[in-house]
Amino acid sequence: GAVVSQHPSRVICKSGTSVKIECRSLDFQATTMFWYRQFPKKSLMLMATSNEGSKATYEQGVEKDKFLINHASLTLSTLTVTSAHPEDSSFYICSARGPLVGQDTQYFGPGTRLTVL
Amino acid sequence: AQSVTQPDIHITVSEGASLELRCNYSYGATPYLFWYVQSPGQGLQLLLKYFSGDTLVQGIKGFEAEFKRSQSSFNLRKPSVHWSDAAEYFCAVGDGNKLVFGAGTILRVKS
Numbered sequence: 001g002a003v004v005s006q007h008p009s010r011v012i013c014k015s016g017t018s019v020k021i022e023c024r025s026l027d028f029q030a031t032t033m034f035w036y037r038q039f040p041k042k043s044l045m046l047m048a049t050s051n052e053g054s055k056a057t058y059e060q061g062v063e064k065d066k067f068l069i070n071h072a073s074l075t076l077s078t079l080t081v082t083s084a085h086p087e088d089s090s091f092y093i094c095s096a097r098g099p100l101v102g103q104d105t106q107y108f109g110p111g112t113r114l115t116v117l
Numbered sequence: 118a119q120s121v122t123q124p125d126i127h128i129t130v131s132e133g134a135s136l137e138l139r140c141n142y143s144y145g146a147t148p149y150l151f152w153y154v155q156s157p158g159q160g161l162q163l164l165l166k167y168f169s170g171d172t173l174v175q176g177i178k179g180f181e182a183e184f185k186r187s188q189s190s191f192n193l194r195k196p197s198v199h200w201s202d203a204a205e206y207f208c209a210v211g212d213g214n215k216l217v218f219g220a221g222t223i224l225r226v227k228s
Contacts, residue, residue: 006160034216043207043218044161093160104149104168104213108161 002101003027006094006109013084014117021079021112023094029074030096034106035067038091050077074098084116119144121210123219130198131227138193138222140208149211150191152182155221156204164206167191178202200226 003026013019023033032051036044048064050056050071058064066088068080077096081088091113095106120143130136142148149168153161165176172184182193191208203226208219 004160043220046215049215091158095161104211105151105163105166106211106216107163108153110160111158113158 001027002105002107004030004094004096004107004109006112008112009110010113010115012115012117015085016083018080018082019084019114021081021092021094021114023077023079023096023109025075025096025098025107028096028098028101030077030098031074031103032097033071033077034095035069035077035079036093036095038093038111040091044093047079081114084114086116089114089116119148119210119212119217121208121217121219123206123208123222125222126220127223127225129225129227132200133197136193136195136198136202136224138206138208138224140191140193140219141189142191142208142210143189144210144212146212147186149213150182150184151209151211151216152176152180152191152193153207153209154178154204155207161207164193198224198226200228202226 005024007022035047038044047062048056048058056069071077093111095108122141151166152164155161164180165174167174167184205221205223207221209216
């Protein structure tokens with residue numbers, strides 16, 4: 001139980017284009033989803049928290065117009081990197097939690113490797 | 118502010134040997150504590166968590182961790198390491214909402 005998927009697993013795009021990453025909770029309803037960014041050999045940095053049906057809350061220093069987050073349903077959240085640039089290349093990981101799998105525990109997706117050329 | 122320190126960046130142990138990964142945290146109240154494991158290019162898998170109660174917590178894959186309030190520590194242990202345990206391990210502290218992660222410890226297992 002408590003499985004989270006992400007799609008795509010890796011994506012390569014040209015500078016200036018937009019990329020959408022999907023995060024799905026497969027077997028539970030995720031009232032809250034989180035988006036993290038992980039730099040090589042570094043820990044995870046929280047980018048934003050999204051509650052279903054509400055606007056996302058962004059961490060300090062994260063550009064909300066660049067990293068668009070939508071959480072329109074209890075099983076799906078999307079992160080859109082707009083006008084991507086090489087410095088946006090990173091490993092993006094989502095997590096989800098819900099009342100039936102432990103509201104205080106986050107379950108993580110497998111991550112998406114974004115490379116911007 | 119919450120913070121997590123994992124003092125060991127790399128640890129190498131022989132297969133079959135015991136393992137202890139250190140984690141110290143800074144938090145004002147009783148924290149929620151977690152250990153996650155990450156294989157290369159993968160997401161994080163929850164090994165175990167502590168919210169309250171018995172300070173010795175059992176997790177998956179034979180791991181356990183002990184919460185010591187006096188030392189602000191939550192060290193991860195395994196009595197006998199397997200080659201498949203080679204991965205990066207993250208300790209995290211939460212307040213029921215956000216998680217703050219340590220820098221991670223890379224475990225290498227030598228045969």
